[in-house]
Amino acid sequence: MTDETRPGPGRPRDPQVQDAILRAAHDLLADEGYARMTIGKVAAGAGVGKPTVYRRWPDKHALATEALRYAFERRQTEVGALDLAHASAREVVTHAVQRLFGRSDDGSGVRIVAKVMAEADQNPALLDTLRTEALQPRRELFIRTLRELQSRGALNADIDLETVADLCLGGYLAAYLMTGPDNLDDDRARASRLVNGLWPYLSRAADT
The missing domain is CATH 1.10.357.10 (Tetracycline Repressor, domain 2)
Structure with missing residues (x-):
């Protein structure tokens, strides 16, 4: 160009x-x-x-x-948009987790988070920008998906949606810290593991 x-x-x-x-x-x-x-x-x-x-x-x-x-x-x-009408609640949540910082997003999102955190002491304004422009929109979109599933009776009505979102965001950052940017496993598999671990808490009692 x-x-x-x-x-x-x-x-x-x-x-x-x-x-x-x-x-x-x-x-x-x-x-x-x-x-x-x-x-x-x-x-x-x-x-x-x-x-x-x-x-x-x-x-x-x-x-x-x-x-x-x-x-x-x-x-x-x-x-x-996620297909809430034709996919199971578990599939929707898994896809929603993938979209937080999945490899389908080329892995750049989680790499930016790591680099900004490393520079946070020298540039706190940049960390604030990361929160408002990258983390909060992803988190809010994820919470809206869970809330919609709750309203349809597909998820436990008593779950703390904000805590679930933080756990899933943290799962991607933990994987990055433990393996590095070049060794992250398939994002679908990682999302599935996160959802499997949380599912007894997320699902209605009849679905566990």
Whole structure:
């Protein structure tokens, strides 16, 4: 991709350029971390010039913030809605766990979390951004899925949904810490193990 020409008054900016920049920024956050990410590297990865990036975002933090938001929204568009009508409750929960930070999401989500946590002391504002743009949206979407299953009578009405969400998020981070980014097992298998362990608590008594 080549750099865009400078837009004239009222001319819309190329959305493909915008997407390329956000993808490049997200990849750098996952691969190198925020401290080593630069506007120059992002521009090179997107195939544009630095002025093109600065015309859209005033600084690196603003770009990283939107890149995290963009990655979550893009992922939701790609995978679509869960099929609550035709899948069993256990299958739905397993798929919902997979979507937290599964390998189908190329593993970049959990790598970004690890890198931001490593830089948290030097950059607490970035950790706040990670919470609001990456962790909270995933957690809230997961909780909404569990709440919908509860409303249909498919899950135990007394379960603490927030605790379940935290346990499942923590399961991915624990796997990363124990095995490293290149040795994580299949996300479907990992999600299944998490759900199997929680199922006696999640399911109605008749389903356990």
